[in-house]
Amino acid sequence: MNQEEYDFLSRLVMRTSGLHLGPNKQYLLESRLIPLAQSFDLEGIPELVARLRRSDALLETAVTEAMTTNETSFFRDITPFDELRDTILPTLIADRGTSKSLRIWCSASSTGQEPFSIAILLHEHFPEIVQNWRVEILATDIAEKMVSRCRSGEYSQLEVQRGLPIRLMVKHFEQCDGGWRVKDDLRKLVSFRRQNLLESFRHLGRFDVVFCRNVLIYFDAETKGRILGQICGCLHQDGFLVLGAAETVIGLSESFDRFRDCKSAVYRPKADSACTVSR
Amino acid sequence: MKKVMLVDDSRTVRLIGRQIVEGAGVAVAEAENGEDALEVFHREGDVDGVLLDWNMPVMDGLSCLKALRRVADASRLRIVMCTTENDFEHISQALEAGADEYVMKPFTEEIIREKLLSLATA
Numbered sequence: 302m303n304q305e306e307y308d309f310l311s312r313l314v315m316r317t318s319g320l321h322l323g324p325n326k327q328y329l330l331e332s333r334l335i336p337l338a339q340s341f342d343l344e345g346i347p348e349l350v351a352r353l354r355r356s357d358a359l360l361e362t363a364v365t366e367a368m369t370t371n372e373t374s375f376f377r378d379i380t381p382f383d384e385l386r387d388t389i390l391p392t393l394i395a396d397r398g399t400s401k402s403l404r405i406w407c408s409a410s411s412t413g414q415e416p417f418s419i420a421i422l423l424h425e426h427f428p429e430i431v432q433n434w435r436v437e438i439l440a441t442d443i444a445e446k447m448v449s450r451c452r453s454g455e456y457s458q459l460e461v462q463r464g465l466p467i468r469l470m471v472k473h474f475e476q477c478d479g480g481w482r483v484k485d486d487l488r489k490l491v492s493f494r495r496q497n498l499l500e501s502f503r504h505l506g507r508f509d510v511v512f513c514r515n516v517l518i519y520f521d522a523e524t525k526g527r528i529l530g531q532i533c534g535c536l537h538q539d540g541f542l543v544l545g546a547a548e549t550v551i552g553l554s555e556s557f558d559r560f561r562d563c564k565s566a567v568y569r570p571k572a573d574s575a576c577t578v579s580r
Numbered sequence: 581m582k583k584v585m586l587v588d589d590s591r592t593v594r595l596i597g598r599q600i601v602e603g604a605g606v607a608v609a610e611a612e613n614g615e616d617a618l619e620v621f622h623r624e625g626d627v628d629g630v631l632l633d634w635n636m637p638v639m640d641g642l643s644c645l646k647a648l649r650r651v652a653d654a655s656r657l658r659i660v661m662c663t664t665e666n667d668f669e670h671i672s673q674a675l676e677a678g679a680d681e682y683v684m685k686p687f688t689e690e691i692i693r694e695k696l697l698s699l700a701t702a
Contacts, residue, residue, distance in 0.1 A: 458666060458684050462691045467682040471671050 302327050306350045310334070310364070313353065317365040318443055319499045319528075321521040333367045366444040370519070371411040375464035376418045381514070381543050384563040385419065386426050389541050393509050394430060396539060401434040406508045408498060408532070409516035410440035413451030413491075414464070417483055419512075420490040421473055431490065439505065441496035451493045454483035498528050507537050515545035522553060529554035533570050542568040581629045581658070581697055583607040587617040587644065588633040588662070593685075597631055597662075600692045614639025618647055628656065631683070631696055634663035634670070642677060649678035660696045662687065 302310075310330055311322040322329070331346065338349040341360060352360055376382050390403075397403060407416040416438045423431050430436060442448050457480045461470055474481040496502055498516070511532050517525045532542055533556040542557060544550070544566035550557045557568035586597040589612050598608045609624050611617035613636040621627050630648065634641040645659055658681075661674045666684040674682055681695040 459688065459691070462684060462687075462695070464694070467671060467679075467695075468675060471668060471675070476668055 302331060302346045306346055309350055309354070310346075313361065314365065314368050315521075317361060317499075318369060318497065319520045319524045320368055321519065321524070330368075334364065337363055337367045362445075366446060369444055371444075371447060372515075373411045373414045374460075375414045375421075377415065377464060378514075378546055378565075379464075380546075381512075381563075381565040381567070382418060382422055384565055384567065385510070385543070386422055388562050389510060389543075389567065390423075390427060390430075393539075393541075394427070397434075397509070403430065403434055403436045404506070404508045405438045405510045406505065406512065406535075407438065407440045408496070408502075408511060408513045410442050410451060410493075411447055412456075412460070413440055413447075413454070413493075414456075414460070415512060415514070416440035416451070416491045417454070417487060418464075420483075420487045421469055423490065424473070424487060425469070436490060438491045439508075440491055440493045441505075443495070443497045445495050448493050448495050451491075454488050456480050456482075498531075499524070502531060502535060505535060507535055508540060509537055510541045510543065511536055512543045513545075514543060515548070517544065517548050526553045530556065533557065536570055538570055538572075540570065542570075544568070581606050583609060583624065583627045584629040584631060584696065585609045585611060585617060585620055585624070585627045586631050587611045587614065587636070587641065588631075589613055589636045590633075593633070593662075597692065600689050601631075601697070603689075604693060604697050606697060613637050614641060614644030614647070617644050621648065621652075628658065629696055630657065630659045631662045631692070632659060632679075634661060634665045634674075642673065645674065645677050645679055654678065654680055658696070658698075662692075 307327055314320045314322060334346060334349060338345055343349050343352060393403060405419055410416050419438055423436065440451050455477060461474060461481045473484055473487050475484055513532060529550055536542060541560065546566060548566055550568055556571055558571050560567040560569050584601045584606050586594045586608060588594050594610050601608050609620050609627055611620045615638045632641045632645060641661060641663065648657060648659060659679050660681040660683055661679045662683040662685060664685045671682050683691055683695055
């Protein structure tokens with residue numbers, strides 16, 4: 302791949318997904334895009350770039366999806382889930398006794414292990430809330446094929462063994478061709494849709510908890526700040542933002558305070574925060 | 581965890597298991613069937629984790645699991661079944677007999693580290 306092709310592709314990926322590649326990531330582009338080019342019957346990167354220059358929306362979406370990272374597992378980095386169970390949800394439940402409503406958003410849900418982990422946690426530890434409250438877990442991802450996979454609720458034998466204790470697996474999954482499928486009572490707690498974090502998400506409504514873990518790391522500082530501003534705008538004033546272990550709002554957004562009762566990266570909107578919600 | 585006993589009639593599986601377990605700094609004992617495993621368990625005296633195949637000659641994994649549970653409860657001994665028997669009925673049977681975890685073959689190093697050694701993986 303020559304420098305011109307590299308610059309073109311990294312600009313395209315930045316524009317469509319916000320993913321900031323930086324210099325010298327030729328190997329990453331090639332490892333993801335050469336198989337993609339072949340699947341479109343294109344010879345290689347030069348022909349792929351030529352087709353994209355002539356504007357091909359389908360191919361552009363496929364490139365964007367190929368470049369996004371989908372690494373995840375059930376109960377990944379367990380601490381945020383322990384704190385959701387022990388601190389965040391008890392706080393919210395105490396405050397929402399009148400509305401009896403709970404909305405949680407997994408903003409980069411990939412293949413769905415995070416939203417289903419939250420659904421399992423709710424079923425296991427807050428059954429009366431699941432039974433009697435209006436509970437919604439919204440799972441979104443930039444890639445339509447990830448959203449479709451989430452919707453199927455189907456996982457391979459290897460995927461279902463990563464992070465998920467066997468007792469929870471046999472309780473909440475049933476065997477299907479090629480693996481294990483999430484049971485219906487869990488699936489009905491979770492809804493799925495495509496959402497690019499670079500676009501407005503005002504239409505999603507307000508949430509009590511937003512999980513945005515291990516996704517901001519792929520964006521440049523300006524994009525991170527913009528996304529955090531939008532998240533603040535869709536969080537209830539007393540809601541919670543959960544970031545990945547290696548992520549922070551420091552230097553990116555003035556709208557959040559660290560929630561000191563949790564060890565993981567949990568934040569709440571500042572009392573006087575003027576959050577921006579772009580349209 | 582101090583010492584893990586790998587119980588499998590396949591030498592290859594024991595070899596792979598040994599590499600993973602020793603790689604995590606945990607000692608290894610080996611047995612090639614259920615009866616052998618009971619002997620090794622009593623002889624070694626300090627085994628506190630078992631990775632246990634199901635289908636083996638002489639004594640199968642489920643019988644071995646039940647025998648081990650008669651002498652060592654879950655607080656003393658972590659037992660993880662590790663088998664190609666990957667259906668709901670087999671898993672339920674093993675859990676009822678006292679297995680702590682269940683690995684469906686083929687496994688990865690990450691899964692063994694997580695389920696047997698209770699080590700968080702990145």
